[in-house]
Amino acid sequence: MLRFILKKIGVLLPTFFGVTVVAFIFIRMLPGDPVMLMAGERGMSDERHAELMQQFGFDRPIIVQYGSYMADLVRGDLGTSIITKKPVLEEFLTLFPATIELSLFAIIIAVLVGLPAGIIAAVKRGSFFDHTVMTAALTGYSMPIFWWGLLLIILFSGILGWTPVSGRINLLYYFEPVTGFMLIDSLLSGQEGAFRSALSHLILPSVVLSTIPLAVIARQTRSAMLEVLGEDYVRTARAKGLGPGRVIGLHALRNALIPVVTVIGLQVGVLFAGAILTETIFSWPGIGKWMVDSIFRRDYPSVQGGLLMIAAIVMLVNLVVDLLYGLINPQIRHNS
Amino acid sequence: MNEATVSVESRQSGRIALLREFWSYFSENRGAVIGLFFFIGIIIIAVFADFIAPHAPNQQFRDALLQPPFWQDGGQLRFPLGTDAVGRDMLSRLIFGARYSLFIGCVVVSLSLVLGIFLGLLAGFFGGKIDMAIMRLMDVVLAFPSLLLALVLVALLGPSLINAMIAIAIVQQPHYVRLTRAAVMGEMSRDYVTAARVIGVRTLRLMFITILPNCMAPLIVQAARSFSSAILDAAALGFLGMGAQPPTPEWGTMLAEAREFILRAWWVVTLPGVAILTTVLAVNLMGDGLRDALDPKLKRS
Numbered sequence: 001m002l003r004f005i006l007k008k009i010g011v012l013l014p015t016f017f018g019v020t021v022v023a024f025i026f027i028r029m030l031p032g033d034p035v036m037l038m039a040g041e042r043g044m045s046d047e048r049h050a051e052l053m054q055q056f057g058f059d060r061p062i063i064v065q066y067g068s069y070m071a072d073l074v075r076g077d078l079g080t081s082i083i084t085k086k087p088v089l090e091e092f093l094t095l096f097p098a099t100i101e102l103s104l105f106a107i108i109i110a111v112l113v114g115l116p117a118g119i120i121a122a123v124k125r126g127s128f129f130d131h132t133v134m135t136a137a138l139t140g141y142s143m144p145i146f147w148w149g150l151l152l153i154i155l156f157s158g159i160l161g162w163t164p165v166s167g168r169i170n171l172l173y174y175f176e177p178v179t180g181f182m183l184i185d186s187l188l189s190g191q192e193g194a195f196r197s198a199l200s201h202l203i204l205p206s207v208v209l210s211t212i213p214l215a216v217i218a219r220q221t222r223s224a225m226l227e228v229l230g231e232d233y234v235r236t237a238r239a240k241g242l243g244p245g246r247v248i249g250l251h252a253l254r255n256a257l258i259p260v261v262t263v264i265g266l267q268v269g270v271l272f273a274g275a276i277l278t279e280t281i282f283s284w285p286g287i288g289k290w291m292v293d294s295i296f297r298r299d300y301p302s303v304q305g306g307l308l309m310i311a312a313i314v315m316l317v318n319l320v321v322d323l324l325y326g327l328i329n330p331q332i333r334h335n336s
Numbered sequence: 337m338n339e340a341t342v343s344v345e346s347r348q349s350g351r352i353a354l355l356r357e358f359w360s361y362f363s364e365n366r367g368a369v370i371g372l373f374f375f376i377g378i379i380i381i382a383v384f385a386d387f388i389a390p391h392a393p394n395q396q397f398r399d400a401l402l403q404p405p406f407w408q409d410g411g412q413l414r415f416p417l418g419t420d421a422v423g424r425d426m427l428s429r430l431i432f433g434a435r436y437s438l439f440i441g442c443v444v445v446s447l448s449l450v451l452g453i454f455l456g457l458l459a460g461f462f463g464g465k466i467d468m469a470i471m472r473l474m475d476v477v478l479a480f481p482s483l484l485l486a487l488v489l490v491a492l493l494g495p496s497l498i499n500a501m502i503a504i505a506i507v508q509q510p511h512y513v514r515l516t517r518a519a520v521m522g523e524m525s526r527d528y529v530t531a532a533r534v535i536g537v538r539t540l541r542l543m544f545i546t547i548l549p550n551c552m553a554p555l556i557v558q559a560a561r562s563f564s565s566a567i568l569d570a571a572a573l574g575f576l577g578m579g580a581q582p583p584t585p586e587w588g589t590m591l592a593e594a595r596e597f598i599l600r601a602w603w604v605v606t607l608p609g610v611a612i613l614t615t616v617l618a619v620n621l622m623g624d625g626l627r628d629a630l631d632p633k634l635k636r637s
Contacts, residue, residue, distance in 0.1 A: 018476035029492055138367075138624070142616040144568055146575045147591055147609030150598055154606075158599045273483035277572055291484065292576060295491045307488060311479040 004326050012319055016312065023308040024069050027300045028062065078305035083297050088305035092287065097180025098168060099286035102278070103271045105202055106209035111264065114214040118221025118260075122229065123248060133218060140215030145274055149208040149281040156204060163204050166283035170197040205282040209274045213267040220263045224256040231255075258328055265321025269314050361629035368625020374618035382434040389428035390416070393585040397423040402601045418603045420594065426603060429585035430611050436586040437567045437615055440501055444566035445559050447505035452512020453555065457543050459513065460520025471517070474510035482507040483569055490578045497580040500573045501566075508562045515558055519551030553630040560623030564616045571612050587612045 044052075053059045057068060072079070078088040117137075121130040156163045164170070168182045175189035183202065186194035228234060229252055237251045275288035283289070287306065294302040363369055381388060391397075403419040404411040405426075411418060417426040459470040477485070482504075489503035523529060524547070532546045573579035574588030582593055587608040594604035 014472050015475040015479055018472060019479050022476060022480075026488065026492065135367075138620055139613070139617060142564065142568075142613060142620050144571055144575075144588070144609055144612045144616070146572060146588075147605075147612065150591070150595070150605050151609065154598060154602060269481040272481040276481075276483055276487065277575070280576065292487070295487060296577075303488060303491070307480065307484070310481065310484060314481065315479050 001326070005323060008319060008322055008326075012315060016315060019308060019311045019315070020070065020073065021066075023304050023311075024066055026304055026307065028065075073308075078308065079301035081294075081299055081302045083294075083299045083302075088302050089309075091290070091302065092306060092309050094180070095285060095287050095290050097177075098182070098284060099272075099275050099279070099288060101181045101183065102202065102206055102209060102284060102286060103268075103275060105206035106271065106274075107213060107264070107267060109206060109210040110214035110217050110267070113210075114217030115221050115260070118218040119225055119248070119253065119256075121218070122222045122225030123244075125226065130222075134222070137215040137218045140211045141219070143211050143215075145208055145211055146277040146281055148211060149205070149278060152204050152208060153281070163200050164197075168198065168201050168285060169194065170201075173197060205278050205284055208281070209271065209278045212270055212274060213264075216263060216267065216270075217260065221256065221260050224259045225252060228252045228256045258325070261328070262321060262325055265317060265324070268317040272310055272314065358629050362625045365625040365628050367621045368628070371618040371621025371625065374614065375622060378434050378615055378618065379438065381431055382438050385431050385435055389425075389431040390414075391425040391428040393429045393432040394424060394583050395428075397425070399423070402597065402604070404601070405603055417607055418601070420590075420604050421597060421601075424583075426607055429590060430587070430607060432585045433587045433590065433608065433611060434615070436497070436580060436584065437570075437612070440497070440504075440570040441563040441566050441619070443501045444505045444508065444570075445563050447502070448509035448562060449512055449555065449559060451505070452509040453516050453548070455509070456513040456516025457520055457548065460517040460524070461539075461543050461547070463521075467517070470513065474513050477507065477510045480507075482565075483572060486569060486573060487576065487578055490573060495578045495581065497570075497574075497584065497586065500570055500579040504566050504569045504573075507569075508566065511558055511562065512555060515554045516551060519554055520547055523547050523550050557623060557627045557630060560619060560626050564619040564623065567612065567616055567619070 050059075057065060060068075076089060078092070080086065081088055081091055084091065114137075117133045121133040124130055153165055157165045169186065173186065173189070173191055173194045175185060175191065175194070178185050178188055182198040183195065186198040229248075234247060234252055237247045242251075272288070275286060276292060277288070278284065279286045279289035280292050287310065291303065291306045291310075293299075294306065397415075397419060400412075400415060400419050401423045402421055403415050403423075405418045406413045406416050408418075415425050415427070417430070419425055420429070455470050455474075459467040486500070486503040486507045489506060490499050493499035493502065529542070529547060532542055537546060570579050571586070571588030571591070574586050575592045577592060580586035580589045582589055590608040591605065594601075594608070598605050
């Protein structure tokens with residue numbers, strides 16, 4: 001098992017190295033030099049320009065620049081935001097819990113709805129329920145989620161007035177963040193109504209964000225279940241006289257879950273991409289909105305740092321999924 | 337000479353038989369057929385937009401700002417689906433928008449398909465270090481969430497529709513590389529490849545003419561997938577202000593312009609999204625049908 005883990009990490013290292021190169025090159029590939037870009041349309045004197053070039057180290061050879069970038073990286077220094085003058089890593093870590101809270105909630109919704117829907121659709125293959133679920137899943141999979149978010153706002157915030165339009169909590173409530181998770185912090189604060197407010201802010205964005213993972217999970221669960229239900233051991237279990245609950249729950253589901261778990265793990269990238277749109281629509285103060293804002297504000301150190309952190313997180317989660325997969329399925333472990 | 341004509345004929349009838357077989361599998365999937373007809377409809381609308389659309393897409397009617405669709409109070413038949421905030425006819429803009437979406441899909445799929453097939457063939461055919469280098473490079477691209485990478489690439493290149501399409505193509509081609517490589521590796525050990533080698537078929541011919549056609553099935557299915565996700569991603573970029581720029585009647589860009597009227601004029605927000613959703617859904621339905629018809633593993637299940 002250890003060898004398997006080491007091997008997986010060994011494959012990942014060159015990829016991570018490549019990711020740092022991409023993040024590093026990004027600023028240098030912009031047309032014009034980075035200092036001029038940060039200055040924007042105002043422009044600046046040649047003197048000030050030279051001074052800044054030196055200050056940021058852009059006048060040194062590119063290899064030397066990369067070396068010092070990597071050295072900073074190892075020390076956990078992702079650079080400093082041009083707009084807020086704060087360390088990029090600090091900004092990232094402050095906003096990250098908001099994105100985790102949203103994504104976790106979304107993936108929980110996706111699994112809680114998608115998994116049973118997929119199982120029932122497979123068991124009742126060809127039924128009305130099956131057709132409905134699969135049509136809904138394909139529609140969800142085809143959904144432009146930024147539009148879906150707007151529609152839900154029109155319905156639930158505009159017409160029904162049930163949910164707030166944006167933000168994480170009503171501005172009436174104020175408390176120091178402890179965990180960064182609004183649901184937990186609002187409970188800890190002990191303020192009446194705070195938790196409810198946090199929850200009502202969370203529900204629409206997480207439903208929007210869950211749409212595509214939900215569709216993918218439902219489709220994948222159904223096809224994995226169908227495959228397993230056709231296997232000999234399932235027939236044997238039936239022939240032994242086991243009830244349908246036992247056959248489906250114990251024998252089939254367990255084996256069908258293996259590919260489904262992988263698919264759930266692969267949704268991290270989808271969730272990040274979705275968070276960019278969802279957070280923008282709902283003004284959710286997380287990483288996705290921060291990245292979009294940073295791009296528009298030409299805060300390139302933040303874009304660079306965020307790009308690297310997000311890629312690192314996606315890779316890490318995929319590694320964990322890979323390892324889990326190896327753990328559940330010894331065949332994979334020994335073949336690779 | 338006689339024999340030659342016979343073999344050409346049998347080849348042609350073989351092809352027709354293959355098409356027949358394909359159609360019989362494809363048409364078994366009712367959703368796929370619906371998707372196909374819908375898609376053909378969109379193509380017709382896009383091609384004949386100049387004749388179908390009642391107005392020019394950017395013509396502003398100053399006397400008719402934010403007019404509701406004709407069936408609502410205050411709506412008129414002159415603007416069947418209403419007008420937007422500067423008095424442009426929604427229906428005409430939606431019709432012209434179909435052109436952009438199809439154009440985006442075609443360009444992105446062609447770019448990423450050609451590049452992906454080329455790299456995938458190289459990796460699968462030569463293996464070893466070339467394979468290593470290409471695949472690690474693709475891993476790097478895949479490590480970033482696709483929309484994020486596309487967004488950053490567009491920021492780098494400057495926001496425009498062309499740059500958005502290039503960015504999306506770059507983000508999508510690793511999937512083609514992986515599929516092509518896997519298919520090529522599967523074919524390489526087949527007897528017909530060995531036979532072709534023994535006769536002395538040249539490398540390029542072997543790669544592109546002998547092996548590649550046998551690897552096409554998964555690539556065609558992927559092409560349908562990435563056609564739909566290209567439309568979605570381009571609309572998302574347009575929505576974020578990083579794709580087609582106003583006043584282009586691209587559906588995502590239209591949504592971005594309509595955002596502030598979300599609670600006042602439902603039609604400017606709802607209709608472009610319906611157009612995106614139905615188009616993408618039609619392509620995805622077709623994609624599922626293609627998969628069922630082309631994937632031999634699922635064929636008889």
